Amino acid sequence: MNIFSEVKEHLTARQAAEYYGLKVRRNGTACCPFHDDKHPSMKIDKNYHCFACGVGGDVIDYVSRMFGLSQYDAAFKLIGDFSLPIEVKGKTELNAQEKERIRRKKAEQERITRIKERFEKWCNEAVDILRDSLSEIKSVSDFLIGKPPDIIFSEDYAQILHAEPLINYWLDILCMGEVSERQELFLKDRKKVEEIAGKVCAGGKRIMGCSRGSA
Numbered sequence: 001m002n003i004f005s006e007v008k009e010h011l012t013a014r015q016a017a018e019y020y021g022l023k024v025r026r027n028g029t030a031c032c033p034f035h036d037d038k039h040p041s042m043k044i045d046k047n048y049h050c051f052a053c054g055v056g057g058d059v060i061d062y063v064s065r066m067f068g069l070s071q072y073d074a075a076f077k078l079i080g081d082f083s084l085p086i087e088v089k090g091k092t093e094l095n096a097q098e099k100e101r102i103r104r105k106k107a108e109q110e111r112i113t114r115i116k117e118r119f120e121k122w123c124n125e126a127v128d129i130l131r132d133s134l135s136e137i138k139s140v141s142d143f144l145i146g147k148p149p150d151i152i153f154s155e156d157y158a159q160i161l162h163a164e165p166l167i168n169y170w171l172d173i174l175c176m177g178e179v180s181e182r183q184e185l186f187l188k189d190r191k192k193v194e195e196i197a198g199k200v201c202a203g204g205k206r207i208m209g210c211s212r213g214s215a
C-alpha cells in the first residue's frame with residue numbers, strides 16, 4: 001500500500017476539510033472554499049465535489065488544492081497534522097534527497113548564468129578599455145611628433161609600441177572572433193588584457209605629462 005492509500009484509509013476529505021476550517025452542514029454540504037460560494041455548492045464526505053465550480057477529489061486532493069501543495073506534500077502534511085501512524089521515513093528521506101538534488105541543480109544553473117553574465121560583461125568592458133588604449137596610443141604618437149629623442153626612445157613609449165599589435169589582436173578576437181576564442185581570452189588572458197591596457201594608459205600619461213611639464 002502506498003502513502004496515498006494509507007492516508008485515505010485514515011481520513012476522509014470531510015475530516016480534513018473540517019480540521020482546516022471548513023464548516024460542513026449536517027447534510028454534508030458546505031460553501032466551496034475554491035470559489036466565491038454564497039450557498040453551499042459542495043458535497044463532502046469521503047471525497048468532495050463542488051457542483052458550481054466543478055472541483056473535486058479525495059482528501060489528498062483537497063489538501064493539495066487548499067494549500068497549493070504537491071500530492072506527496074499534501075499526504076505528508078496530513079500525516080503530520082493528524083499524527084497518522086504511517087511509516088514515511090524512507091519516503092521523506094527520498095523527498096529530502098530529491099529536494100537537495102533540485103536545490104543543487106538550481107544553484108549550479110545560477111552559477112553558470114553568473115559566469116556567462118560575467119563573461120559578457122567583461123568582453124564589453126575589455127573592448128572599451130582596449131579601444132581607449134588604442135586612442136591613447138594614437139594621442140601619444142601624435143604628441144611625439146617633433147619631440148626630442150629621449151622621450152621618443154623612452155621605456156614607456158617602447159612598451160606602448162610593443163602593446164599596440166597585441167591590443168589590435170585582442171580587439172579582433174573580441175569584436176569578430178568565435179565565442180570559443182573570446183572564452184579562451186577571458187579564461188587565460190583576462191588579467192593580461194587589463195594589465196597591458198593599464199600600462200599603456202599610465203605610460204601615455206607619463207609621456208605627455210612629463211613632456212608637457214618640461215615644455
Ligand SMILES: [Zn+2]
Nearest residue numbers: 032035050053
Ligand atoms: Zn466550488
